Amino acid sequence: MERYSRNHNALTPEEQTLLAGSRVAVIGLGGLGGGVVEMLARIGVGSLFLIDGDRFDTTNLNRQILSTEALVGHPKAEAAKARVMAVNSDVRVTSCIGFLDNGNADAIVGDADLVIDCLDSIDTRFLLEDACKRAGVPLVSGAIAGTLGQIITIFPEDPGLELVYGERSAKRAAGVENEMGNLSYCALFVAALQASEAVKVLLNRGELLRNRLLIADLMALSFDIVELT
Amino acid sequence: MIEIELRLFATLTRYTPPTPESFRVARATTVEGLLSELGIPREETKLIFINGKKHELDYELSKGDRVGIFPPVGGG
Numbered sequence: 001m002e003r004y005s006r007n008h009n010a011l012t013p014e015e016q017t018l019l020a021g022s023r024v025a026v027i028g029l030g031g032l033g034g035g036v037v038e039m040l041a042r043i044g045v046g047s048l049f050l051i052d053g054d055r056f057d058t059t060n061l062n063r064q065i066l067s068t069e070a071l072v073g074h075p076k077a078e079a080a081k082a083r084v085m086a087v088n089s090d091v092r093v094t095s096c097i098g099f100l101d102n103g104n105a106d107a108i109v110g111d112a113d114l115v116i117d118c119l120d121s122i123d124t125r126f127l128l129e130d131a132c133k134r135a136g137v138p139l140v141s142g143a144i145a146g147t148l149g150q151i152i153t154i155f156p157e158d159p160g161l162e163l164v165y166g167e168r169s170a171k172r173a174a175g176v177e178n179e180m181g182n183l184s185y186c187a188l189f190v191a192a193l194q195a196s197e198a199v200k201v202l203l204n205r206g207e208l209l210r211n212r213l214l215i216a217d218l219m220a221l222s223f224d225i226v227e228l229t
Numbered sequence: 230m231i232e233i234e235l236r237l238f239a240t241l242t243r244y245t246p247p248t249p250e251s252f253r254v255a256r257a258t259t260v261e262g263l264l265s266e267l268g269i270p271r272e273e274t275k276l277i278f279i280n281g282k283k284h285e286l287d288y289e290l291s292k293g294d295r296v297g298i299f300p301p302v303g304g305g
Contacts, residue, residue: 032305120305145302148239163283165301166275173272176240177304213276215299217238224297227282 003088004044011043015203020046020090022202025112027100027128028052029076031182032142033118034066034083035191036198041084043199047092048084049112052076053099063184100124105131114201116194117141122175126168129154129161138201142194146180147218149190152228153197153209163228164213186218231256231292237267238299244269254290261286263296274298 004016011019024045026033029052037050054076060067066079081095100108100119109115109131117139119125125141132139132154139154141161154160166172193214200206211229216222235249244267246252254263260277264286276299277284290296 028305030305118305120303122301122303125303142305143302144304145239145300148302150302164276165303170275171272172275172301173270174301175303176300177302179240182304215238215297222236224278224281226276226278226297229283 003090007043011203015205016044018203019044019199023047023049023111023113024198024202025049025051025108025115026080026118027108027115028118028120029066029080030054030060030118030120031063031065031144031184031187032191032194033116034064034076034080035188036116036118036194037080037084038065038087039192039195040198041088041091041093043195044088045091045198045202047094049094049096049108050077050080050084051096051098051100051108052080053097063182063187065184065188100128102127106134109135109137112137114198115139116198118191118194120175120177122165122172123168126161126165132156133160140194140197140201142190143175143177144182144186144190145175145177147183147186148176148180149186149193149214149216149218151190151193151197151209151214152212153201155210158211159229163211186216189216189218230254231258231290233290233293234295235267236295236297238297239302241269241273241298241300244298258290259286260284260288260290260296263290264298267298269298274300 056067077095084093278297
């Protein structure tokens, strides 16, 4: 298909077909999720499930690529769906205006080949990871604070987020993003790495960040891949 | 005493000592002891990596170790 001609030969025609048959759930549609959705729609992932219960507000405009002044007050999930349909009408896209919780997580995750964690709460990230492990679905998790970003890819049998955040029951300080804010280029940088990990998982190709955490400090210009196990 | 190299991330930079690239600690100091010495509360870091690998609180530091102390990051 002509629309994917510039994907080739970085991707083979067979890989393009594989992506077209893939189902990805993006959980959270803010700074990370907006970027991830844009990139997955453009590269040709065939089916996207998008969920976020928030509506855009003016504080989102500094970084969230799906937000515009005209969309302040508008549900993020609706904006994400509209963006996907405008970019690539071949993508089957389903959106949900709601938050991930114990009541809906298993159903959402169970229908996906891969889940992408773009949430903004550490507790909900653990809830999502639990659902992915129960469903046997891989998870690509990204997080940001200020000019700092982190990415990890978690397969169901991997220890996962406890290696990064400590035991889920342990006393833990709130995420440092509450103090540091979030910048546009950092959000899209981490979103790009999440999209890259997602494509590699779907295609079963390339090096993955399994049991390793990539830590990027864009102000210090340091990039570490930490062995977690 | 031995010298180690320290890197503190994000909000933890407030605990950075004057010469982090050549910070002196007593021989056999553990990661837990290092956190105490720097005044970093345990809940502010769950990931300490040394020479590119995650280590636990009982790890004993060696001369030249490159120590990264990383906070919980959860923003999206």
